[in-house]
Amino acid sequence: MKNSWHNFTDYLNELPISEKAKPFYVSWVKKALSWHNKAQKKSELSPISENNRKRFIKFLETRYEPWQVAQAEEAIKLYNYFISSVQTSSPEKPDQAAWSYIKEEACRLMRLRHLSYRTEKTYLSWIERFQKFTSSKAPARLTAGDFQNFLTHLAVERSVAPSTQNQALNALVFLYKNVLQQDITAAIDAVRAREKRRLPVVLEKEEVEQVLQYMPYPYYLIAGLMYGGGLRLSEALNLRTKDVDFEKRQIIVRAGKGDKDRVTILPEKLVDPLWEHLQKVRQLYEFDREENLPGVHLPEALARKYPNAGKEWAWFWLFPSPKLSVDPRTLTVRRHHLYPTSVQRAFKKALAKAGLEKPANVHSLRHSFATHLLEAGYHIRTVQKLLGHKHVQTTMIYTHLACQKLLKVQSPLDR
Template identity: 50%
Template sequence: MQNLLQSAVQNVESPKLLEQVRGKIRLKHYSIRTEQAYLEWIKRFILHFDKRHPSEMGSVEVEVFLTHLAVDRHVAASTQNQAKSALLFLYKEVLGVALPWLDNVEQAKAPKRLPVVLTKAEVQAVLGRLTGTHWLVASLLYGTGMRILEALRLRVKDIDFERKEILIRDGKGFKDRVTMLPLTLVEPLKTHLNRVKQLHQNDLNDGFGSVYMPQALGLKFPYAGRDWVWQYVFPSGKLSQDPRTKDGDEPVIRRHHLQDQSVQRAMRQAVVDAEITKPATPHTFRHSFATHLLEGGYDIRTVQELLGHSDVSTTMIYTHVLNKGGRGVSSPLDAL
């Protein structure tokens, strides 16, 4: 019995299982953030049961772990769902085990909250306190309705200055969509890209300049990663090792895109400086974009398409935060 336990511990501690998970995730072209999150939840699941190998466990242990997250750790519903997705991926895609429906899981409560929306004056106040690249990113978020990572992962080829549109690739749910390019950002973006092009040329001169290529394009077109059109619109200020580098391989040094934490910090300070009491984040610009379009009389189906929502019911949430409180009903106090 002791030998079996030691063998199980060794199997868990070895990189074999996690490497299998990592390989399956990359085969399905999940994002690096999904990969990191799934691996972290799988590790936590294994450690929760004293390093037992997942093949020795099943739906009972998964239910216990997910219930522990909701009852003992008080995690948000989205966090519990992420953990559930990671474990279902492990069992279905890696271990080849179809878990029965998890009926006995204590579900974390998902609060029904309305999105935070800035007024047009507040948007102007926040943007007025941002500078440089942070201003340009924030302006794109409000002007196009993009999510922050959608903006930061933009490639040079995704911006069409002639048609005044931006192609958003591999958005949430692996969906592509097209949104407008605000006219007021055309010249600032061109000026910004001129600086980025010079930075890219400097990298090439130094023996670098190759960017991460999505999915299998890096193998199909091995030199395309050095082309200007594939470079990030908002590159990082420094070179770094590609997080997808496998253990034992020679490190791949690339210039990644700007980190979202940088924009979040700048946004947080701008909100404070503007003396706005709302808990606004970069994602608030997306909410404000949708709300202000609806206030301007645009059809909700159009807004749904620009946001990339699969169901119009998701877009309907913005009808509850339009510029009139209480469903547009005038207060009787104002009639006195």
Template identity: 50%
Template sequence: MQAEPRPKKLLDQVRDAVRLKHYSYRTEQTYVQWIRRFILFHNKRHPQEMGVPEIEAFLTHLAVQEHVAASTQNQALSALLFLYRHVLQLPLDERIDAIRAKSSRKLPTVLTSEEVRAVIQHMSGVHRLIVQLLYGSGLRLREAMQLRIKDLDFPQSQIVVRDAKGQESRLTMLPNSVQMPLKEHLQQVKHTHQQDLNLGYGAVTLPFALARKYPNANRQWVWQFVFPASTRCKDPRSGAIVRFHLHESGLQKAVKRAVRQAGIQKRVGCHTFRHSFATHLLENGYDIRTIQELLGHKDVKTTMIYTHVLNRGGRGVRSPLDR
């Protein structure tokens, strides 16, 4: 008599539910991490035995003892709500009334055009190319890394940013000045891809369920990453040997090094170039709605923050000392 299969562990059920919703692998990792921390915080009690009071205690602990940022606390709350709604099928009817982490409103760091050029001049190779796209197209770091060949439209000088933040797509510009070096880079990428195919590899991960719908698409040129990793690795979800895109950490280190070499005394990260993109467009007279669409912001209020960091002093007011 065949034994009944053992029920899946809770965290494996979470992974299955996340994949069913077509969330990214990064979201999957984040949710699993927060749910694990929640269980350990309550001495390994099963979440089915717990509810709103235990969630409130955990979120309050994050704010009071661990002093996490408001966005971090919200991330933990989202993971726990997902667990109860989509995995345990136990909707939480009561209001979650935890002590909330204090949210801070920080103005983004913005570089001048001269500072952007100085940083780029101290970079080379593929990292220089990516930074040019972050600034020239207003891409988020993750969006640039996940670009595929089919997303680049050279004839119309535009980039299709697919499944960006909030699972929405948008169009942005492909700067003319970067098109030639980008085409030369793609020739090298195509050569590497052909070598992979000759060795029996050449696959990439595909979004959602496209791998099942189009079994051979993962080896086609148009689906390859624009900025592929230097080595092949195992896909953590399917177990297949694939070539992922470059890891963000390499670019982050290259940017820090270039900023230091350029002698810029500002706290600069990869996202700074996106902030600078938006601010410089405003300075050049483009309207806020156009910039909102290029950035992919749902609410124009998010875009409005760049009106406060224009290079005109505090809130654009002229100092009486300068009369």
């Protein structure tokens, strides 16, 4: 395929860019090339280097509006991706053996860092898609450009959701940083999927109570902890018996999102039901010990240091599954905690029985926890700590939902 302006224009026509904007995209690229006195043939194009791109954008920032600068930057990124995709150099020779090693090493390092099995599967899936995108190019020859082109491919040609692209980005950053040991910090500015910020779905307090009434045991306890303590579903399911402090009315969330520990509220209403639940769980624990079953799953480092800790009551799941299952990592038959899908199904059924038509899911309970605390006048920093947010800006989204009640704003139409 010939690298011509005509072909670049055809490429832009395939993208979701307005007709009015397309000529400007071409114009920005031509300015970038001519500004650096590139000796270009009339029909052949060449990529704009990262250094020249940054210098050109810096030049534009002193003369144009921010939206024009952003448009120019996106145009150059699209142009560079177009050039990389049509270059006629001979394809790399596939290196399947090296990729097998890379994936095994990535898996080993993820387990050393105690990443969840779900994260492990997700990262390996993206690494395999990246391998396919590069035609199994030798890992030793991978560059930051390959990383950037793949993310651009996802954002521009696949039009993936921002959350999906962030998954891919996190997986490849892990691959480059920990396995390939390459610094790609400067390359993480590939064309991103456009962010669509949406406010979370929040239930009123009465609606939460209605839903909880229709959730069967033990799912109403899990839902109650999510609403009453602001837990994520994964955090609630990963609780151990030792993580409930009845005396202090606290729940200890260990290795939550970002591998951080935190303390949150044990609702008074759940103290007695949770205590009764523990007596039933104890019976299941005693059955496993009588059957001499393997202990529950533990973090790898802890399991190596204390190989029998998984058989101790303190480490037993607070919400164990009634059935045994195969540990996908070790192929050991042991007892796991309840599956997230079972809780999600119970919530959906309860939502329908309560006659609520909001597009809520089980995570809406955590959103409702944060919003209702802010409406009650609690400081946003307090809510941030209870939620386990690293940055207060993440917690700020709930102020948009709570501000009307907090400020007692009345619409002028209602006066």
